[in-house]
Amino acid sequence: MLWYKSFRELRTVTLVGAAAMAAACLFVVFYQQPMRATADVPMTYIAYIWKSIYNSLGTDMFLILSVILGSGGLLQERAQGTSGFTLALPVSRRHIVITRAVMGYCSVLIIAAVPIFAVPMASHFIGEYYPVAQTCGFFALWAAGGAVFYGLTFLLAHRLEGDYIAVLVAIPSFMLYGALLNLPWLARLPMLNIFHVINGEDMPFFNEAQHLLAAPLPLLTLTVMFAVSATFILLAARRIEPLDF
């Protein structure tokens, strides 16, 4: 039943996040005509969707929500005064931390999955077409990129006490990471740029002319991202195990 506790803790943020993501997708689709009309250069509907959802608003929202979902856990419970009750349950701390991490990541996946349904269906409603295969491909990229953002925030939340401290530290950290990506020696390693990996920009698996995922996804890079996230979560569990509450 620990999963139920985590589910209840995350339910509101997940529902609000999924609703916000759905609203963003619908807004982008339904306002496509005026937006495309005022664009500097004419673009196809598919290019418009990629630029609006997968290269700006949608991705930004998703990454921020991944960070928010990564906060929480036993240190936050200590601040709220419920850690005593949780720690008195006959389960290990590792179990508590891992359950919270898995449930949080499920929430990340739920939010990442919203465009899979929202974009093709809304597109169909306005007489346009956006391939489901594309939304599924971007879902896989978001799942991996979101895992890194989520994992790091989760680790921070298990090192820094306070309700929003992890989020407040994670967001500038990712901004700094974004800035560091402009360093020439890092720019030569495009797969280190998570922002580009998750939207396909400058990536060999993305067709820049058609704005479509055109080749098999970089499974090795995605696997490494999941591994990095898992490492962050294991470090969080290790950090909590010997801590006094």
Place this chain on the structure above:
Amino acid sequence: MIPERVIQTSELTKNYGSFRAVDHLNLSVRAERITGFLGRNGAGKSSTIKMLLGMIQPSSGSGVVLGYRIDDPKQSIEIRRRIAYVGEDKGLYGYMTVAELIRFTRSFYRDWQPDIERRLLAEYRLPPNRKVKALSKGMRTKLALLLALSRRPALLILDEPTEGLDPVSIEELLQTLVSAPANGTTVFFSSHQLSEVERIADDILMIDRGCVVLDMSLEQIRENYRRISLGFSNPAPQLQSILGVEKMRSEGRQITILASSNADAIAQMGRDRGAVDIDVSPVNLREIFLETVQERNRQDQQQHLEREDALV
């Protein structure tokens, strides 16, 4: 099989930086009895309880609860499976309803007793569909107690259980605790309410500054502890401390002695030294507690003053 001593610690110590909260604590709690765990704020009660539950790691020493070592994470889970605990802050998940929290807690324990749960739910008048965050402090305390008492745990550990309860609920709780040993449950509870402790406890463990200062059954305390007042016609003489003298205070022509045993011999000593008025009276737990704690406070203050004088 429950061991005769459900809790045993040996030289258990907890340091928070340079502050020593628990200082080489040796305590032992007998099975199927009610043990009152007393001490001032900051005496080390909560730190001791948290070490027993595996919430904080001992700095040194060891402890065993129901035969399981407290410093072994796997054994600590077994301890928590067999005991019930109500913490000082009664922090429960505010986002769950009463019914959800009961369902959640029940899922962790095979020994859950639905009949007790139903009885307590009705007795405490807890609204099943109300969110925990909407409950008053007293109701939250009742819910925490329901979660602990709806099983037949081998050991029930309560940290300030009556805090926030109204007098009727306190009475109900005390009655529940009194009947627990008959069902095979040992009760170990900390409290500042000495009158409550005196009403229900079989054994008393008093700690101060992390050390045990009194470990005795209430029966022994009642039988043996006496306040002996010696009145002299001249300024009171210097009396030697003999067996049983716990505290001795001299003021003018009066000497007041707190004795843990040997009251007759102490009174006789007073008589031999010229006491003209001798009064031997029983003492209650409150007096023992205050005497013990205040004496240590006085010693603290004296040492502090001496250190300050030395610095000047």
